[in-house]
Amino acid sequence: MNSSEWFTEQLPEAGTAFSLKIKQKLHEEQSEFQFLEIYETETFGNLMVIDGCTMVSTRDNFFYHEMISHPALFTHPDPKRVWIIGGGDCGTLREVLKHPSVEQAVQIDIDERVTRLAEIYFPELCESNNDPRADLKFIDGIKWVKEAEPNSVDIIIVDSTDPAGPAVGLFSEAFYRDCFNCLSEHGMVVQQSESALLHMKLIGEIRNAMSNAGLSHLQTLFFPQCLYPSGWWSATIAGKSDLSRFREAESANKPFDTVFYNIDIHKAALAQPEFFKKAFGL
Amino acid sequence: MNSSEWFTEQLPEAGTAFSLKIKQKLHEEQSEFQFLEIYETETFGNLMVIDGCTMVSTRDNFFYHEMISHPALFTHPDPKRVWIIGGGDCGTLREVLKHPSVEQAVQIDIDERVTRLAEIYFPELCESNNDPRADLKFIDGIKWVKEAEPNSVDIIIVDSTDPAGPAVGLFSEAFYRDCFNCLSEHGMVVQQSESALLHMKLIGEIRNAMSNAGLSHLQTLFFPQCLYPSGWWSATIAGKSDLSRFREAESANKPFDTVFYNIDIHKAALAQPEFFKKAFGL
Numbered sequence: 001m002n003s004s005e006w007f008t009e010q011l012p013e014a015g016t017a018f019s020l021k022i023k024q025k026l027h028e029e030q031s032e033f034q035f036l037e038i039y040e041t042e043t044f045g046n047l048m049v050i051d052g053c054t055m056v057s058t059r060d061n062f063f064y065h066e067m068i069s070h071p072a073l074f075t076h077p078d079p080k081r082v083w084i085i086g087g088g089d090c091g092t093l094r095e096v097l098k099h100p101s102v103e104q105a106v107q108i109d110i111d112e113r114v115t116r117l118a119e120i121y122f123p124e125l126c127e128s129n130n131d132p133r134a135d136l137k138f139i140d141g142i143k144w145v146k147e148a149e150p151n152s153v154d155i156i157i158v159d160s161t162d163p164a165g166p167a168v169g170l171f172s173e174a175f176y177r178d179c180f181n182c183l184s185e186h187g188m189v190v191q192q193s194e195s196a197l198l199h200m201k202l203i204g205e206i207r208n209a210m211s212n213a214g215l216s217h218l219q220t221l222f223f224p225q226c227l228y229p230s231g232w233w234s235a236t237i238a239g240k241s242d243l244s245r246f247r248e249a250e251s252a253n254k255p256f257d258t259v260f261y262n263i264d265i266h267k268a269a270l271a272q273p274e275f276f277k278k279a280f281g282l
Numbered sequence: 283m284n285s286s287e288w289f290t291e292q293l294p295e296a297g298t299a300f301s302l303k304i305k306q307k308l309h310e311e312q313s314e315f316q317f318l319e320i321y322e323t324e325t326f327g328n329l330m331v332i333d334g335c336t337m338v339s340t341r342d343n344f345f346y347h348e349m350i351s352h353p354a355l356f357t358h359p360d361p362k363r364v365w366i367i368g369g370g371d372c373g374t375l376r377e378v379l380k381h382p383s384v385e386q387a388v389q390i391d392i393d394e395r396v397t398r399l400a401e402i403y404f405p406e407l408c409e410s411n412n413d414p415r416a417d418l419k420f421i422d423g424i425k426w427v428k429e430a431e432p433n434s435v436d437i438i439i440v441d442s443t444d445p446a447g448p449a450v451g452l453f454s455e456a457f458y459r460d461c462f463n464c465l466s467e468h469g470m471v472v473q474q475s476e477s478a479l480l481h482m483k484l485i486g487e488i489r490n491a492m493s494n495a496g497l498s499h500l501q502t503l504f505f506p507q508c509l510y511p512s513g514w515w516s517a518t519i520a521g522k523s524d525l526s527r528f529r530e531a532e533s534a535n536k537p538f539d540t541v542f543y544n545i546d547i548h549k550a551a552l553a554q555p556e557f558f559k560k561a562f563g564l
Contacts, residue, residue: 006299008299008301010301012303014325015302015303015323015324015325015326016300016301016302016303016325016326016508017288017290017299017300017301017302017303018298018299018300018301019290019292019298019299019300019301020297020298020299021294021297021298021299041297042297043296043297043298044297044298060479197342197506197508222506224479224504224506224512224513224514225513226298226479226512226513226514230506230508230513231506231507231508231512231513231514232506232508232513232514257556258556259555259556259557260555260556260557261556262553262554262555262556262559264552264553264554265553265554265555265556267549267550267553268549268550268551268552268553269550270546270550271544271546271547271549271550272544272546272547273541273542273544273547274539274540274541274542274543274544274547275541275542277544
């Protein structure tokens with residue numbers, strides 16, 4: 001139903017579809033890597049679509065961007081160096097840079113066009129792009145991590161599209177092993193890990209791959225995300241060391257604003273549904 | 283897009299639509315009160331639709347039915363008498379009757395046809411209908427509550443359709459006042475209260491109406507529900523007395539199975555998002 005009135009993302013294998021009412025298409029282009037579309041919606045602000053999949057809307061991106069960033073950054077004892085693999089809309093970068101401890105945040109998205117379009121259509125997500133701690137690279141994140149020196153990063157956030165197209169290598173054991181090799185002592189990877197209602201098999205594969213790569217401390221977090229299939233999304237943190245505590249005092253007194261995240265929401269995201277515990281023996 | 287392949291619920295005012303891929307339509311009828319449809323879907327089992335709105339699917343109803351029941355039942359100190367207003371699919375009744383303390387559970391749905399169809403197409407939701415503690419009435423729940431004696435019920439669960447059609451009176455201060463009058467000392471109402479992403483104005487009106495009716499202890503809970511708009515749903519508990527604690531030991535040792543609910547999920551549902559706290563001064 002990509003009529004003039006609605007944009008629809010169909011997931012035939014999941015048997016679901018989600019639609020937003022649109023006012024107009026603002027832009028479309030075939031970049032070197034992906035087909036990019038921007039719509040103005042009736043009620044969700046602007047919408048970016050990559051290869052037919054809804055990526056980010058003005059109205060509801062705060063769930064995802066806050067939850068892929070703040071829980072990990074408040075779990076690491078002292079995150080100074082953060083890499084964002086993917087994340088070309090710059091919303092994750094903005095959240096990461098809210099943390100005063102961060103000295104360097106490198107965003108590595110293979111497709112520069114995503115960022116250039118975000119600057120035009122999602123300027124609020126790009127408001128920290130000129131922060132002196134920010135470094136935007138438009139290169140292959142898999143290669144970047146593979147060639148990195150040991151102990152060169154504290155947190156790697158994999159803010160990628162679904163495991164298809166250029167993102168498929170980001171969900172592999174080989175990639176997580178490369179992450180392991182360049183992470184510092186208490187280092188961790190955060191991976192967007194799809195929906196626990198629709199993609200349990202994939203979540204299991206991600207968790208296994210992380211664990212096999214030596215990132216054996218796992219924590220899957222759950223949060224709403226209207227724009228993504230089922231409306232219920234997850235991120236999985238895989239750490240070199242224990243993840244069972246986070247810096248609660250700092251979270252409770254965070255020196256920045258959020259729309260969704262707070263200390264109670266952080267704890268809530270850590271709660272494991274009964275079926276999830278059973279599936280993974282937690 | 284009610285093609286032969288997909289069932290779609292459009293919410294023009296929210297600017298969103300959700301679709302399930304269908305194999306076939308199994309049944310449709312105009313009852314005395316509503317237009318009822320049953321579909322066999324590709325991936326969500328059977329689907330009941332009332333007046334064009336998705337109500338319940340085989341696959342994902344556990345979120346809603348567990349979360350509208352167990353948090354309230356573990357919050358009340360000793361729930362013996364429970365009324366379910368609406369809830370004709372019998373899924374809430376099944377969850378309520380899992381609690382050994384419950385001596386009587388009365389389901390009051392105005393439309394008997396909903397239950398008769400649930401018995402055919404959702405038999406697993408109806409498996410407790412013959413429990414000797416269960417009492418199924420097909421009458422007007424608003425009138426039932428209005429005419430009830432004081433101190434005749436411990437928990438009233440309002441498991442209704444959206445505030446339109448026959449359900450509109452269930453969201454009013456007058457109705458909550460009638461609830462107040464027949465609830466016992468630690469009595470509470472649980473109301474399905476729509477999506478905090480899409481319906482904040484309505485949630486505010488529900489909370490105000492409850493509070494004005496004397497049910498001044500409020501607790502809105504949040505949980506996923508793929509089938510409902512935005513995929514992120516809420517229930518609001520309104521109590522005569524303090525709701526800030528629940529029977530954690532009993533929840534941790536619940537003598538029954540669930541798919542989603544457990545003690546951690548209970549606590550997680552109580553976490554209030556930052557924007558929600560700001561909106562309601564929490």
